[in-house]
Amino acid sequence: MKTAKMARAERAVHAARAAATPKPGLTLDLQIKSRARHVPSRRIFTQWIAATLAGRISGAVELTLRVVGPTEMRALNRDYRGHDYATNVLSFPFAAPPGVILPVQVLGDIVLCAQTVQREAVAQGKSPVAHWAHLTVHGVLHLLGMDHTKTRTAAAMESAEISILAALGYSNPYHTGDT
Numbered sequence: 232m233k234t235a236k237m238a239r240a241e242r243a244v245h246a247a248r249a250a251a252t253p254k255p256g257l258t259l260d261l262q263i264k265s266r267a268r269h270v271p272s273r274r275i276f277t278q279w280i281a282a283t284l285a286g287r288i289s290g291a292v293e294l295t296l297r298v299v300g301p302t303e304m305r306a307l308n309r310d311y312r313g314h315d316y317a318t319n320v321l322s323f324p325f326a327a328p329p330g331v332i333l334p335v336q337v338l339g340d341i342v343l344c345a346q347t348v349q350r351e352a353v354a355q356g357k358s359p360v361a362h363w364a365h366l367t368v369h370g371v372l373h374l375l376g377m378d379h380t381k382t383r384t385a386a387a388m389e390s391a392e393i394s395i396l397a398a399l400g401y402s403n404p405y406h407t408g409d410t
Contacts, residue, residue: 259276265300265344267298280367282395292338297340299343301347303342320344323342325374348363349362364399369392377391389405392404
């Protein structure tokens with residue numbers, strides 16, 4: 232026969248287990264390290280990331296998105312890709328060491344250079360927010376294993392980007408208006 236004290240203890244154990252069990256969803260570690268104006272909000276970045284993950288991954292997911300200035304981006308691009316300039320986006324997929332099991336799926340890190348994104352949007356005649364959305368989606372797809380180094384994989388990645396951005400209300404980022 233259970234006493235009230237035993238029932239309370241069981242409920243406390245159950246509540247502790249439930250609290251320790253990761254809930255499906257997205258945990259975004261947003262790091263704004265740029266002084267640039269017009270950086271999208273956490274809410275907007277989260278919407279773009281969630282739209283990219285929808286139907287592609289399930290369960291609890293974690294990633295870091297870091298917005299930096301050109302000095303940091305140039306150093307990262309030089310150190311990791313051998314290119315001495317501030318690119319727009321870099322993705323660093325995470326792979327847990329063998330035998331390590333994490334309570335959530337850690338996808339990795341995305342780094343966006345605020346000034347490069349803004350400059351490219353103006354140069355390409357795009358809405359800055361649409362360009363931010365495109366590069367965020369692009370970075371997340373890289374974390375999911377997509378690539379654009381070969382014609383076949385590039386076509387698949389571009390198709391995914393176009394579809395995701397359309398669902399978010401943005402036009403085809405590859406359309407130049409020349410057709």
